[in-house]
Structure formats: C-alpha cells, structure tokens
Amino acid sequence: MRGVKRVAVVLAVLIVALVVVAFVLENQQGVSLSFLGLATGQMPVSVFVVVALIVGMLLGPLLRVLVLRRRSKPVSVVRG
Template sequence: MRGIKRAVVLLTVLVVALVVIAFVLENQQGVSLSFLGLATGQVPVSVFVIVALIVGMLIGPLLGILVRSRRHKSTPAGRA
C-alpha cells in the first residue's frame, strides 16, 4: 500500500510540475505592474502569477494556524 501511495504522490508532483512548466512557457508576454505608485519593469506574466501563488501558499497556512490558535484559546477549559 505504501508503494502505491508513493507512486500516486510522485505522479501528482510530476503532473503539477509539467502544468507549471507549460504555463510558464505559454505566458512569456512582458507586462508592467503598477500598485500604489510603485511600478515594476517588464516581467513575464507567469512570474507575477507564480509569485502570487507562492505568497498565497505561505499566507494561507499561517492564517489557518492563527485562527486555530485563537479558537483554541477562546474555548473554555471544560470543553474541547
């Protein structure tokens, strides 16, 4: 069973990697992003999207931990 699980995880990682590579290769148009008076130079669209994905993957779990810890603190001692 462990071997099948590893194979599925490996296959999933490979598929995700191929999708990311295809996305990067398809989105090479240069764009400039402007926000609150700050502007970037010409960078491919895929860079902005992948950076946003990584930031979201970092912030999401951190917010989950924060909410879970606050919920845990607000629970009365007698209840779980």
Template sequence: MRNFKKLLLVLIVLAVVAVALLFVLENQQGVALVFLGWAGPQLPVSVLVLGALLVGLAVGPVLGAIVVARRPRLKVSKAA
C-alpha cells in the same frame, strides 16, 4: 499499499510540475505592474502569477494557524 501511495504522490507532483512548466512556456509576454504609483519592472506574466501563488501558499497556512490559536477552547465536562 505504501508503494502505491508513493507512486501516486510522485505522479501527482510530476503532473503539477508539468502544468506549471506549460503555464510558464505559454505566458512569456511581459507586463509591468503599477500599484499605488510604484511601477515594477517588466516581467513575464507567468513569473507574476506563480509569485502570487507562492505568496498565497505561504500566507494561507500562517493565517489559518493564527485563527486556530485565537479560537476559544471548549471545555469538556465529565459526565457523571
């Protein structure tokens, strides 16, 4: 069963890498982002989208941890 789980994980990772590679190869047209008057360098669309994805993957768990840490703890009363 462990070997099956490892094989499944490897296949899922390979599929994600393949999809990301195809996305990068299909989105090579350059764009320049302008935000609040600041113009960024011209980069391929895929670089910007994958960068946004990575930032979201990093920020999401941090915000989740902050929410869990700020949540008031429930006191469990012992039944008599």
C-alpha cells in the same frame, strides 16, 4: 500497497510540475505591474502569477494559525 501510493504520488508531482512548466512557457509576454504607486519592470506574466500563488500559500496558513490562536485564548471576565 506502499509502492502503489509512492508511484501515485510521484506521478501526481510530475503532472503538477509539467503543468507549471507548460504555464510558464505559454505566458512569456512581458508586463509591468503597478500597485499603490509602486511599479515593477517588465517581467513575464507567469512570474507575477507564480509569486502571487506562493505568497497566498504562505499567508493562508499563517492567518489560520493567528485566527485559531486568538480564538483559543480564554477570555478573562472581571466582575466587580
């Protein structure tokens, strides 16, 4: 059973890698991004999309940890 799971995982990773490579190859047209007065040079669309994906994958779990940490702190009640 472990061998079947390992093969399934390897196949899933290969399929995802092929989809990413196909996406990058299909989106090679150059664009310039401008945001809040900052502008980038000409780069392929796929660069911006992949960078946005990576930033989102890093920020999502970080924000979740921060929210859960804030919720788990006990609130001290001062009575007087």
